[in-house]
Amino acid sequence: MKISVCGKGGSGKSSIVTLLANGARDRGYRVLVVDSDESNSGLYRMFGFDRVPVPLMELLGGKRSLKQKMNHPQVLTQAEIWLRDIPSEYMLEKDGIRLVAIGKILQALEGCACPMGVLSREFLKKLRLKDKEIAIVDMEAGVEHFGRGVETSIDNVLIVVEPSLESITLAERVNSLATESGVNNTWTVLNKVSSEGMALKLRDELSKRGVGVIGAIHNDPGIFEACFEGRPLGDGKAGEEIGEVLDFLLSEAKSGDEGSRNNLK
Numbered sequence: 001m002k003i004s005v006c007g008k009g010g011s012g013k014s015s016i017v018t019l020l021a022n023g024a025r026d027r028g029y030r031v032l033v034v035d036s037d038e039s040n041s042g043l044y045r046m047f048g049f050d051r052v053p054v055p056l057m058e059l060l061g062g063k064r065s066l067k068q069k070m071n072h073p074q075v076l077t078q079a080e081i082w083l084r085d086i087p088s089e090y091m092l093e094k095d096g097i098r099l100v101a102i103g104k105i106l107q108a109l110e111g112c113a114c115p116m117g118v119l120s121r122e123f124l125k126k127l128r129l130k131d132k133e134i135a136i137v138d139m140e141a142g143v144e145h146f147g148r149g150v151e152t153s154i155d156n157v158l159i160v161v162e163p164s165l166e167s168i169t170l171a172e173r174v175n176s177l178a179t180e181s182g183v184n185n186t187w188t189v190l191n192k193v194s195s196e197g198m199a200l201k202l203r204d205e206l207s208k209r210g211v212g213v214i215g216a217i218h219n220d221p222g223i224f225e226a227c228f229e230g231r232p233l234g235d236g237k238a239g240e241e242i243g244e245v246l247d248f249l250l251s252e253a254k255s256g257d258e259g260s261r262n263n264l265k
C-alpha cells in the first residue's frame with residue numbers, strides 16, 4: 001500500500017508520517033518513508049537518523065540532468081523498483097524504517113521544483129511493494145503536487161487537518177483534487193486537537209464539505225518538544241491514536257471495499 005500524507009504547511013504532516021511509519025513497523029510491516037518535500041529537510045530527525053539520505057535526484061545526475069530528462073517518458077530506466085534495488089546510500093535504514101528523499105532545493109535562484117515532482121511521480125509509479133510492505137510519502141505543503149501528478153499511483157491520500165479554517169478549506173480542495181487524480185480513498189486525520197469540543201467542530205465542518213475523518217491526534221507537548229529539540233518522536237498517546245488511523249487504512253487496503261467509506265466515525 002502507498003499512502004501519501006498532505007495538508008497545509010505546519011499542520012503536522014511529517015509528524016503524522018513518523019507516527020504512521022513507527023506504527024506500521026510495530027505491526028510487522030517493512031516501511032519505506034519517502035520524503036517528497038523539496039523544502040523542509042527535518043524528517044530524518046523525527047526518526048532519529050543522523051543525516052539525510054543522498055537524494056534520489058543525485059542518482060540521476062542531479063537537478064540539471066534530471067531537468068533535461070524530464071520530458072522523456074523514462075526518467076527512471078527500470079520498469080519496476082523494488083526495495084532491494086535502492087542503493088544503501090540513497091536509502092537509510094534504522095529500527096525497521098527505511099528513508100529515501102527525492103531532492104531538496106538548496107540554492108537561491110536554482111529554478112523551480114518541477115524536476116523533483118516528476119521524479120516523485122515516476123519513482124512512486126514504479127515502486128513495487130510486496131505483501132507486508134508499505135510506503136508512506138511526506139508531501140510538500142499545499143496542492144502543487146497534484147498539478148504534477150505525484151498522486152497517480154497512490155492508494156490512500158491522508159490529509160492532515162489542524163484546527164484552522166485554512167486547513168479545513170484546503171482539505172476540501174485536496175479531497176476533490178485527489179478524486180480528479182483517480183485516488184479512490186481520501187481521508188482526513190485531525191491533528192493538534194486540544195479538546196473533544198474542538199474535535200467535534202472539526203468533524204462537523206469537514207463532514208459538511210464531504211470529507212471523511214478517520215481519527216484524531218491530540219495536541220501533544222511531547223511531539224512539539226521532540227521536534228523543537230531535533231529528537232526522534234516517541235509514541236505516547238499520539239502513538240495509540242495513530243494506531244486507529246493505521247488500522248483503518250490497513251483494513252481498507254485488505255478489503256478494498258469502497259463501501260466502507262460510508263461507515264466513518
Ligand SMILES: Nc1ncnc2c1ncn2[C@@H]1O[C@H](COP(=O)(O)OP(=O)(O)OP(=O)(O)O)[C@@H](O)[C@H]1O
Pocket residue numbers: 008009010011012013014015016037040140141191192193217218219220221223224225227228238
Ligand atoms: N499532535 C501535535 N501536538 C503538538 N504539536 C504538534 C503536533 N503535531 C505537530 N506538531 C508540531 O507542529 C509543528 C509542525 O509539525 P510538522 O513539521 O510535522 O508539520 P508539517 O506539516 O510537516 O510542516 P511543513 O509544512 O513545514 O513540512 C512542529 O513544531 C511539531 O512539533
Ligand SMILES: [Mg+2]
Pocket residue numbers: 013014015037040138
Ligand atoms: Mg513537513
